[in-house]
Amino acid sequence: MSLALLGIAIAVLLVLRVPVAFAFLGPSLAYMIIEGQSAGMALRYVGNAAASFPLLAVPLFILLGALANHAGIADRLFRFAMAVLAKVRGNLGYVAVGTSVGFSWMSGSAVADAAALGKVQIPAMLKAGYGRRFATGVSASSSLIAPVMPPSIPAVIFSGLAAVSTGALFAASVVPAILMAAGLCIVVWVLVRRNPAIQAGRFDKAEVLASLKGVVLPLFAPFIILGGILGGFFTPTEAAAVGVVYILLVGIVQRSLSFKGFIRSLVETVTTTAGIMLIVASASLLGYILAKERLPQMLTEFMFGITSNPTVFLALCVVLCLILGTVIDATAILTLIVPILMPIALRYEVDPIVLGVIIIISLMIGLLTPPVGTVLFVTAAISKTRIGEVFRGCLPFIIPSLVIVILAVLFPDAVLWLPEVLGL
Amino acid sequence: SGDDAGAEGGDGAAIELTLAHSYTEDQPQHRCGAQVIADEVAAADVGLDVEIFSSSQLGGDADRIASVASGDIDIDIQGASALGALYEPISVLDAAYAFDDAEHLAAFMASDEAKPVLEAFEEQTGVHVIDAWSAGARQFTANKAIREPADLEGLRVRFPGSPQFLINAKALGAAATEVAYEELYLALQQGTADGQENPITNIDSQNLAEVQDYLSLTSHQLNTNLLIVGPVWNELNGEQQDALSAAVETAVAEVTSCVEEDEAAKLDEWRAGGEWEIVDDVDVDAFREQAVAYLEENLDDDSLEVFQAIRTTAN
Amino acid sequence: MTDAPPPRARILRRIAGAIGVVEITIGVIALLTILVLVFIQALQRYLPGDGIAWSGEIAKFSLIWLTFSAAGLLITTRGHIALEIMDSLPNPMAVRIVQTFALVCVAVIGFGLTMEAIALIETQGIVKSPVLRIPMSWIYIPVLIGMVSTTIRSAIAAVDIAWHGPVLADVEDTIEGASA
Ligand code: NA
Ligand code: NA
Numbered sequence A: 001m002s003l004a005l006l007g008i009a010i011a012v013l014l015v016l017r018v019p020v021a022f023a024f025l026g027p028s029l030a031y032m033i034i035e036g037q038s039a040g041m042a043l044r045y046v047g048n049a050a051a052s053f054p055l056l057a058v059p060l061f062i063l064l065g066a067l068a069n070h071a072g073i074a075d076r077l078f079r080f081a082m083a084v085l086a087k088v089r090g091n092l093g094y095v096a097v098g099t100s101v102g103f104s105w106m107s108g109s110a111v112a113d114a115a116a117l118g119k120v121q122i123p124a125m126l127k128a129g130y131g132r133r134f135a136t137g138v139s140a141s142s143s144l145i146a147p148v149m150p151p152s153i154p155a156v157i158f159s160g161l162a163a164v165s166t167g168a169l170f171a172a173s174v175v176p177a178i179l180m181a182a183g184l185c186i187v188v189w190v191l192v193r194r195n196p197a198i199q200a201g202r203f204d205k206a207e208v209l210a211s212l213k214g215v216v217l218p219l220f221a222p223f224i225i226l227g228g229i230l231g232g233f234f235t236p237t238e239a240a241a242v243g244v245v246y247i248l249l250v251g252i253v254q255r256s257l258s259f260k261g262f263i264r265s266l267v268e269t270v271t272t273t274a275g276i277m278l279i280v281a282s283a284s285l286l287g288y289i290l291a292k293e294r295l296p297q298m299l300t301e302f303m304f305g306i307t308s309n310p311t312v313f314l315a316l317c318v319v320l321c322l323i324l325g326t327v328i329d330a331t332a333i334l335t336l337i338v339p340i341l342m343p344i345a346l347r348y349e350v351d352p353i354v355l356g357v358i359i360i361i362s363l364m365i366g367l368l369t370p371p372v373g374t375v376l377f378v379t380a381a382i383s384k385t386r387i388g389e390v391f392r393g394c395l396p397f398i399i400p401s402l403v404i405v406i407l408a409v410l411f412p413d414a415v416l417w418l419p420e421v422l423g424l
Numbered sequence B: 001s002g003d004d005a006g007a008e009g010g011d012g013a014a015i016e017l018t019l020a021h022s023y024t025e026d027q028p029q030h031r032c033g034a035q036v037i038a039d040e041v042a043a044a045d046v047g048l049d050v051e052i053f054s055s056s057q058l059g060g061d062a063d064r065i066a067s068v069a070s071g072d073i074d075i076d077i078q079g080a081s082a083l084g085a086l087y088e089p090i091s092v093l094d095a096a097y098a099f100d101d102a103e104h105l106a107a108f109m110a111s112d113e114a115k116p117v118l119e120a121f122e123e124q125t126g127v128h129v130i131d132a133w134s135a136g137a138r139q140f141t142a143n144k145a146i147r148e149p150a151d152l153e154g155l156r157v158r159f160p161g162s163p164q165f166l167i168n169a170k171a172l173g174a175a176a177t178e179v180a181y182e183e184l185y186l187a188l189q190q191g192t193a194d195g196q197e198n199p200i201t202n203i204d205s206q207n208l209a210e211v212q213d214y215l216s217l218t219s220h221q222l223n224t225n226l227l228i229v230g231p232v233w234n235e236l237n238g239e240q241q242d243a244l245s246a247a248v249e250t251a252v253a254e255v256t257s258c259v260e261e262d263e264a265a266k267l268d269e270w271r272a273g274g275e276w277e278i279v280d281d282v283d284v285d286a287f288r289e290q291a292v293a294y295l296e297e298n299l300d301d302d303s304l305e306v307f308q309a310i311r312t313t314a315n
Numbered sequence C: 001m002t003d004a005p006p007p008r009a010r011i012l013r014r015i016a017g018a019i020g021v022v023e024i025t026i027g028v029i030a031l032l033t034i035l036v037l038v039f040i041q042a043l044q045r046y047l048p049g050d051g052i053a054w055s056g057e058i059a060k061f062s063l064i065w066l067t068f069s070a071a072g073l074l075i076t077t078r079g080h081i082a083l084e085i086m087d088s089l090p091n092p093m094a095v096r097i098v099q100t101f102a103l104v105c106v107a108v109i110g111f112g113l114t115m116e117a118i119a120l121i122e123t124q125g126i127v128k129s130p131v132l133r134i135p136m137s138w139i140y141i142p143v144l145i146g147m148v149s150t151t152i153r154s155a156i157a158a159v160d161i162a163w164h165g166p167v168l169a170d171v172e173d174t175i176e177g178a179s180a
Helices: A003-015 A020-034 A041-049 A054-070 A073-084 A091-104 A110-127 A132-142 A153-162 A166-193 A205-216 A218-230 A236-253 A259-292 A295-306 A310-327 A330-347 A352-368 A374-383 A387-410 A417-421 B028-044 B061-070 B088-094 B102-110 B112-125 B163-172 B181-190 B200-205 B231-235 B238-272 B284-298 B301-312 C007-044 C055-069 C071-076 C092-126 C141-164 C171-179
Strands: B015-020 B048-053 B075-078 B128-142 B156-158 B175-177 B195-199 B214-229 B277-279
Touching (some): A003 A020, A003 A259, A020 A041, A020 A259, A020 C092, A041 A259, A041 B061, A041 C055, A041 C092, A041 C141, A054 A073, A054 A110, A054 A153, A054 A236, A054 C007, A054 C055, A073 A205, A073 A218, A091 A110, A091 A132, A091 A166, A110 A132, A110 A352, A110 A374, A132 A166, A132 A387, A153 A166, A153 A259, A153 A330, A153 A352, A166 A236, A166 A352, A166 A387, A166 A417, A166 B181, A205 A218, A236 A259, A236 C007, A259 A295, A259 A330, A259 C007, A259 C055, A259 C071, A295 A310, A310 A330, A310 A387, A330 A352, A352 A374, A352 A387, A374 A387, B015 B028, B028 B048, B028 B128, B028 B238, B048 B238, B061 B075, B088 B112, B088 B163, B088 B214, B088 B301, B102 B112, B102 B128, B102 B214, B112 B128, B112 B301, B128 B200, B163 B175, B163 B214, B181 B195, B195 B200, B200 B238, B214 B238, B214 B284, B238 B277, B284 B301, C007 C071, C007 C141, C055 C071, C055 C141
Parallel strands (some): B015 B048, B015 B075, B156 B175
Antiparallel strands (some): B075 B214
């Protein structure tokens, strides 16, 4: 069975709405049977792919985000950011970015952020007279900070696949995430200047202090999680578990997490994790087949036939991720391309950490682009806005992410600066 | 693929055998081992063709062991302790101070003493062991010198998670802690683990000299690699079996000398540079006495038999 | 989304809901197991005494069980990630055909995977887990359950959609529907 046939079968099944995991599994299973592999071999690889210690961080970080959401931390971050930025013109735009940054320290998934924060951010902006495109655009785009700023689900999956240190990849992602937030603020500033309808509010010191009370304890979470990982107190997987226990305690102490909220967090985590892990696991089987067919070697030779310049290689990776990201789910792309791109990257002497940062940001941009953009769909659904309208709103906010990816391609050593300072 | 391999033997198309392993292409197990096997088999011209898949491309150790047993991978290179997943007593080849050196391992594998355990393994699993080499002895690294068992007290030493390694930790008197191999550098740097033990080639490839102060040459365990072949073994004709065995024998000698060369070069480099201190004056006898006494007391019957068989072939 | 389902489908859905609660409960227990074991492992670094060698292994197996226990449920709750481009086709009959086709595909693939799971349980008894030496065939039992559930649920959903058009509930509905 040829690779081309395998690829076509998968593409057809994907378009015909077969869930991603099964679109991978069906043709792969057929391949294994035709190639005379023993019965059970395919499912054994799929099952065992889920059993990896780094990937244990996936359910734990999803649970962390779900608990933070059900404990109302998004609302409290929003209230606090509002109080602090009351006098700033266009404050709600900056507040949207700021709450996304705050929440990104507890959440590793853009979709979860878009859902949790969009419900608070977008109605507030619409009520204050901001345009619908602006409101949905800034809310959807700023949710991309979550999977870039550690903890990050894509970074966990990348590290597991590339056998690199999750901690080092987390450290390398901090600066790009901060730059993303700064870039979004610049776009907000430019857009707000053009809209005279938007006015600033009044600064109220009492409100700042009152809202601060609600966020002090949750904002210790990043010190425990990021500090725990970057300071070497815990592995990322362990830090995820410690973070979950901490947020649970905060929820209980502040009486903000109900038993029902707790159960809902668990159920949401199980279903979300299963959806992601099934894709990761089934893509691993496909990876086995590609390895058996020597596709990585063929692509490596092909690439070197074109260029020996690592910058060109990285630029091509970005283009590949941007194109694939428009139509396929980010987790699926990640799991498929990392085993193929890693050997090539090593031949180009590209640091796997740099590759990880570049691939993750490029893929996250795909969450904002039609026809398949999960963040786009979520934002459109919760704000009852047309998808095209949200996408138009997102366009100016995609610029900073693109600029950061380009900078990372041109200056890969800068990406490694923080991990090196921290000695990771 | 593995399944239709046997059908085409004799004249005509060569039988294609997949050889999978977890090592990178610049490690001695590949350079001087897998590659040599493929080349020798091709040179023998007996209708066999070995195709190598390095760097865990066909799955992690545990996945590949199951695949060899099911016939989906033909040949693999596995540590004895990992093979314990199929048949526990074989993991004793990785017991602390079971072997004195690479020559002892070779002598044991060639002796009648090795037959009971290898035959029992094959009977139980359908997997044939062709031979074994050592990828070097395992040594301790830490931020203090480890000269005698007492020096391990109070240290959290990272050992691999499988049962034989944890028995070894107890036998040597170390407190074992669990750290994934990918996170080892970080764990040592940050102090989540105080020390670890690995052969010199691994210590070098993980750059552990950057994060540890002492390398103590305890040589407490040979890092065995067993060359295993699945059910396809019985589908090969006598000539092909002989050619494959001869190729492996050549590879065993090559790997042994490659590892020796690599280790000597690395140790010279470390002694010349001041990156860390190489501790030569280890009281190996004290470690050995303690470990052997512990193992003789604590190994179960089948495993103890293998351990004693190994010890009787020592010089 | 469309008309109220007929009584027969309602009974089927109630049974699916009850089984769903069992599946999600297995998933939640696996999740809590991961949380507790990894948390204990984190604490172990700062407590005297030996670490527990098997905590990592059981946590990893729990991730397999979590993933596969919910695989079937995700069919009914539409929780599997899929490209939903075809859902925006203007012709509702075309959408119905595509969705039915997709579910039939899942049922066929699920059946293939069920056969694989049975083969694994039969053959992997000889392979033991790396640390605890548990027979690997045990590990695959929850995988089999998940695959059987996937096959049955996708077959039922295919018939349901072919008959009544796309009707799908979400997780909360399933759980509340079953406990009510
Ligand atoms: Na994050
Ligand atoms: Na997209």
